[in-house]
Amino acid sequence: MADMGKVIKEWESVLSRDPLDAPWDLIDETLTLLKEHEEKMEHLNNITLEYEKEVFRLQTLLKEREAVEPVKKDMVEITARYEYDCPCGAPLLIGQPYCADCGRPVKWV
Numbered sequence: 001m002a003d004m005g006k007v008i009k010e011w012e013s014v015l016s017r018d019p020l021d022a023p024w025d026l027i028d029e030t031l032t033l034l035k036e037h038e039e040k041m042e043h044l045n046n047i048t049l050e051y052e053k054e055v056f057r058l059q060t061l062l063k064e065r066e067a068v069e070p071v072k073k074d075m076v077e078i079t080a081r082y083e084y085d086c087p088c089g090a091p092l093l094i095g096q097p098y099c100a101d102c103g104r105p106v107k108w109v
């Protein structure tokens with residue numbers, strides 16, 4: 001059985017000690033760092049979001065440019081079909097109302 005007198009003496013010794021101050025400086029510093037970290041992460045997230053939007057816009061632009069290429073190719077092909085020469089041998093351009101060499105009128109429609 002424990003010696004109650006000894007136990008009480010030990011508790012009195014513990015209770016008579018000066019209370020410790022909580023490490024407020026450390027806590028304040030930690031809270032400041034946490035706040036700074038949170039702000040920097042929010043800033044980084046915003047930049048990342050903007051960057052992703054830019055990447056998406058750039059990808060959209062590239063897709064649109066790719067979509068134009070076949071139409072361009074078709075335009076070149078169809079334009080080539082309209083290129084022909086006047087009976088006098090001079091080349092005729094689309095919409096040209098008269099042959100530049102012999103003056104023969106060209107009916108386009």
Ligand SMILES: [Zn+2]
Nearest residue numbers: 086088099102
């Ligand atoms: Zn001609």
